[in-house]
Each structure stands twice: as C-alpha cells, then as structure tokens.
Amino acid sequence: xxxxxxxxxxxxxxxxxxxxxxxxxxxxxxxxxxxxxxxxxxxxxxxxxxxxxxxxxxxxxxxxxxxxxxxxxxxxxxxxxxxxxxxxxxxxxxxxxxxxxxxxxxxxxxxxxxxxxxxxxxxxxxxxxxxxxxxxxxxxxxxxxxxxxxxxxxxxxxxxxxxxxxxxxxxxxxxxxxxxxxxxxxxxxxxxxxxxxxxxxxxxxxx
Amino acid sequence: xxxxxxxxxxxxxxxxxxxxxxxxxxxxxxxxxxxxxxxxxxxxxxxxxxxxxxxxxxxxxxxxxxxxxxxxxxxxxxxxxxxxxxxxxxxxxxxxxxxxxxxxxxxxxxxxxxxxxxxxxxxxxxxxxxxxxxxxxxxxxxxxxxxxxxxxxxxxxxxxxxxxxxxxxxxxxxxxxxxxxxxxxxxxxxxxxxxxxxxxxxxxxxxxxxxxxxxxxxxxxxxxxxxxxxxxxxxxxxx
Ligand code: B12
Numbered sequence: 001x002x003x004x005x006x007x008x009x010x011x012x013x014x015x016x017x018x019x020x021x022x023x024x025x026x027x028x029x030x031x032x033x034x035x036x037x038x039x040x041x042x043x044x045x046x047x048x049x050x051x052x053x054x055x056x057x058x059x060x061x062x063x064x065x066x067x068x069x070x071x072x073x074x075x076x077x078x079x080x081x082x083x084x085x086x087x088x089x090x091x092x093x094x095x096x097x098x099x100x101x102x103x104x105x106x107x108x109x110x111x112x113x114x115x116x117x118x119x120x121x122x123x124x125x126x127x128x129x130x131x132x133x134x135x136x137x138x139x140x141x142x143x144x145x146x147x148x149x150x151x152x153x154x155x156x157x158x159x160x161x162x163x164x165x166x167x168x169x170x171x172x173x174x175x176x177x178x179x180x181x182x183x184x185x186x187x188x189x190x191x192x193x194x195x196x197x198x199x200x201x202x203x204x205x206x207x
Numbered sequence: 208x209x210x211x212x213x214x215x216x217x218x219x220x221x222x223x224x225x226x227x228x229x230x231x232x233x234x235x236x237x238x239x240x241x242x243x244x245x246x247x248x249x250x251x252x253x254x255x256x257x258x259x260x261x262x263x264x265x266x267x268x269x270x271x272x273x274x275x276x277x278x279x280x281x282x283x284x285x286x287x288x289x290x291x292x293x294x295x296x297x298x299x300x301x302x303x304x305x306x307x308x309x310x311x312x313x314x315x316x317x318x319x320x321x322x323x324x325x326x327x328x329x330x331x332x333x334x335x336x337x338x339x340x341x342x343x344x345x346x347x348x349x350x351x352x353x354x355x356x357x358x359x360x361x362x363x364x365x366x367x368x369x370x371x372x373x374x375x376x377x378x379x380x381x382x383x384x385x386x387x388x389x390x391x392x393x394x395x396x397x398x399x400x401x402x403x404x405x406x407x408x409x410x411x412x413x414x415x416x417x418x419x420x421x422x423x424x425x426x427x428x429x430x431x432x433x434x435x436x437x438x439x440x441x442x443x444x445x446x
Contacts, residue, residue, distance in 0.1 A: 047282075049402070076373045080403030098373045114374070118323050118348050140283025144237075147286050154323040154347055 009068045012036035015059045016073035018043035019126040027198045049078035053086045071201045075099040095197040103193035104161045119156035125163040128173045158182040234267035237287025242295045256302035265337040312432045315357045316367035317345030319378040324371035334421040351385045370401040380412035396431045
C-alpha cells in the first residue's frame with residue numbers, strides 16, 4: 001500500500017452463509033481468537049444458488065474494500081463453479097468444498113458415505129434448528145404433504161452431522177427423519193474442516 | 208358462499224375453449240382430479256388423444272415452465288403441476304399408442320451416478336413424451352454401464368443426462384468419454400441439463416447441447432434431429 005493511499009485497509013472480514021455464522025463464532029471462541037468482522041448472507045439462498053455469487057461479489061467490492069484480508073465461508077452450494085470463478089477474479093479465498101455438509105463431516109468421510117449410499121439426506125445443527133422453515137416450508141411440504149414421497153422417495157437415510165452435543169437437536173433430527181420417512185443416524189463431527197480453515201485464516205499473516 | 212361461482216365450476220358445462228383454458232388454470236394450480244375429469248370430457252367429445260395432450264396438457268405445462276423460469280412459481284408448485292399432468296398423461300398414453308400419434312424420435316434419459324435428484328429430469332421426460340418422443344427413463348444414480356446397455360437396447364436418437372450436484376456433473380464427461388472409446392459418440396445427440404450446468408460446461412465435456420429447461424430441451428431435440436436427418440440425407444445424395 002502506498003503511503004498516500006487514501007483507503008486504509010485493516011483487519012479481517014469473513015463473508016459467510018447465514019447457515020455458518022453461529023458456527024464461525026463458536027470456532028473463534030473455542031480457539032480464543034479475536035473477533036473479525038462477519039458479514040452473513042441469507043441461508044435460504046441454498047434453494048436459489050444463482051443468487052449467491054453476485055451477492056458475495058457485491059460484499060467483496062463494498063464492505064470488503066475496508067479490510068486487509070477477506071475470506072469466504074460458503075460451499076460451492078450449487079453455483080456450478082460460478083462462486084469460485086468469481087472469487088478467483090476478485091482474488092479472494094474460500095473454504096474448499098462443494099457443500100457445508102462436506103466440510104463439517106470431513107472430505108474423505110463425506111465422499112465415502114456419498115459413494116456407498118447415495119440416498120443420504122444430510123442435516124447440520126443449523127438445518128436441524130431451522131428444519132421447519134427451510135425444509136418443510138421451503139419445499140412446500142407444509143402446504144402439500146403429499147409431495148413428500150416425490151421429494152424423498154429415492155432417499156433411504158437421514159444423517160445428522162452434529163456440530164454440538166445437544167440432546168434437544170438430536171431429538172429434533174430424529175423427528176425430522178420420522179417425518180421424511182427415512183432411517184436416522186447421527187454422527188458427531190464438531191466443526192471439522194471449518195475449524196481448520198478459520199484457524200489458518202486467523203493466523204498472523206506472513207508465517 | 209352463494210356469490211363465489213368459481214368454487215363450483217362444472218367442467219362438463221364449459222365449451223371446448225373454456226374447458227381448455229380451465230385446464231391450463233387447473234394445471235397451474237396442480238389440481239389432479241380436475242385434470243383427469245377434463246381429459247375424459249374432451250375425449251368423450253371426440254377430441255383425439257393427441258390433441259388433448261398438446262393443446263390442453265403440454266400447453267398448460269409450458270405456461271407453468273415459463274413462470275418457474277421467471278421466478279413466479281417455485282419447485283413445490285411445479286411438482287404439483289407435474290403430478291396433475293402425469294395423471295392426465297396416464298389416461299392418454301394407451302390411447303396415443305392405439306391412435307398412432309406422430310413419433311418424433313427416441314430418447315434415453317437418466318440422472319448420473321451419485322445423484323438422486325430427479326424432479327427436473329422427470330419434467331423433461333414428460334415434456335419430451337408430450338412432444339411425441341418415445342422416452343426411456345433410466346431413473347437416478349446411473350453408472351456408465353446402464354447408459355450403455357440402454358443405448359444398445361433401444362437405439363435412441365438422443366441421450367439425455369441430468370445432474371444437480373457440483374460433485375456429480377463431471378460424471379457426464381465420463382459417460383461421453385466412454386461413448387467415444389467405443390466409437391459410438393456420433394451415433395447419438397447428447398443433451399445435458401440440471402441447474403448448476405451451463406453452456407460452457409456442456410461444450411467442455413463434448414455434449415451437443417445444454418438445455419436450461421424442459422421447453423428448451425424439446426426445441427433443441429427437435430432441431431438437432433431435423434439437422435441430423437438433413438445431413439444424413441445429404442450424405443446419401445452424395446454417395
Ligand atoms: C428439490 C431439491 C432437492 C430434493 C430432491 C428431490 C428429488 N426427488 O429430486 C431433496 C430435498 C431431496 C434434495 C436433496 C439433496 N440436495 Co438438493 N436441491 C433441490 C433444489 C432446491 C431444487 C432442484 C429441483 O428439483 N429443481 C426443479 C427442477 C424443475 O429444476 P431442475 O432440476 O434444474 O431441472 C430443469 C433444468 O435444469 C433442465 N434439466 C434438468 N435435467 C435435465 C436433463 C436433460 C437431459 C435436459 C435436456 C434438461 C434438464 O430441465 C428441468 C426442467 O425445466 C436445488 C436447488 C436449486 N434451486 O437448484 C437443491 C440442490 C441441487 N441440492 C443440493 C444438495 C446439496 C442436496 C443434498 C446433498 C442435500 C442434503 N441436505 O443432503 C441432497 C442430495 C443427495 C443426493 N445424493 O442426491 C445442492 C447442490 C449443491 C452442490 N454443491 O452441488 C442444491 C443446489 C441446493 C444447495 N444450494 O445446496 N434436494
């Protein structure tokens with residue numbers, strides 16, 4: 001930065017999917033890290049992924065201009081690589097991976113699970129908490145319960161990838177599996193690759 | 208209430224035009240029973256099954272498709288409409304076979320390995336069938352072999368593949384490469400679709416076209432088949 005640069009950039013900004021904000025804060029707290037600025041975008045864009053890349057770019061070019069370091073916490077999330085193409089042209093780094101399910105579970109385990117049993121439907125803490133709004137209402141199952149089997153007829157199992165050890169969430173996840181007519185399994189995996197990425201991003205620059 | 212006539216429309220009292228209009232509305236609202244009833248009424252009035260299919264069902268679903276593309280309708284509404292159309296088609300299908308409706312071509316379609324999203328694929332199947340294609344639907348989670356077996360068995364004009372996951376899109380290339388290896392790539396028109404795809408991707412894997420939605424799929428399929436028949440007959444003339 002030249003000394004006469006009128007625009008001073010300091011600090012770190014995370015641009016995150018709303019489904020990862022709370023988890024990001026938990027990781028920072030657990031590691032005793034200072035709190036960066038966090039800008040969240042609506043988690044329900046999950047169902048309309050074409051909106052994600054343009055909105056993230058807007059954040060990078062807007063509020064992002066004030067920060068020395070900017071990181072993006074998002075899966076590709078069905079943007080078909082559009083998010084990464086945009087981030088490459090903006091020179092901003094994203095946590096690797098296609099979905100948040102994958103980075104919570106761990107890439108190897110997720111790939112192996114998906115290959116062995118393609119009919120798995122995944123929930124995270126966030127999705128369990130907001131199951132009624134995002135899945136039930138989001139897919140219109142509240143208005144049209146008869147659509148359940150058109151959506152989930154090919155699915156066999158619901159896997160709750162738990163970030164926290166919370167019996168209330170486990171109860172909700174089991175109820176969700178029952179409601180969708182799927183077998184239920186819970187795997188407690190904590191914050192997985194999200195924690196690794198955040199700790200690395202927050203490490204002092206230059207090492 | 209007495210002054211809400213819309214609640215008790217008697218379908219059989221509508222004239223043909225009104226009834227077809229009503230069917231477009233009922234499809235839009237996903238009203239399966241009403242669609243079944245109206246299909247029977249039109250058939251009783253002497254409509255050919257083909258005309259019921261194209262003017263009432265396919266046209267109604269085309270309108271649904273436009274509003275889905277424009278973000279006015281969402282996935283649940285599209286599913287409800289597809290359900291209603293499916294019910295209508297179930298009545299027409301045996302009759303269409305009997306009455307010799309025009310056959311435009313044949314298509315084998317399936318969702319690729321690892322992916323079990325099928326709503327979009329089912330919609331494409333249905334609209335292709337509605338447009339006069341003989342459609343062989345392989346369902347979900349298809350490895351290379353099941354595509355190969357189906358191509359050998361059915362000898363279609365078109366191979367269609369669907370993928371909704373970033374992680375399963377690349378499998379389309381695996382299938383196309385397998386076709387090339389066997390020296391049969393050019394025997395088929397390969398169409399690909401699914402929300403995360405785009406034209407550049409389709410080109411990069413060596414597909415013939417990417418189709419944004421079911422309406423585009425029908426148009427593209429017809430165009431490419433016509434083109435291929437033209438160039439085949441040109442080749443024959445030269446020979
Ligand atoms: C409905 C849906 C589901 C349903 C699927 C029900 C079913 N029976 O198919 C449910 C809820 C079960 C589901 C499950 C999952 N899903 Co889902 N799902 C969607 C959603 C919201 C809509 C897809 C859809 O049906 N659209 C409606 C149809 C009509 O549109 P379409 O599929 O695009 O098809 C049209 C065109 O693309 C084209 N077309 C499609 N195929 C073909 C083929 C040919 C040959 C042609 C010519 C044209 C064509 O024509 C169609 C008709 O117009 C999308 C988000 C989105 N908006 O795309 C996510 C999405 C695809 N899912 C996603 C994910 C991650 C999953 C899960 C892993 C989630 C989980 N929690 O476990 C599982 C997948 C498991 C698996 N192994 O497959 C991600 C993919 C992200 C990524 N990185 O790839 C998306 C993008 C959501 C997101 N942002 O995270 N899903």
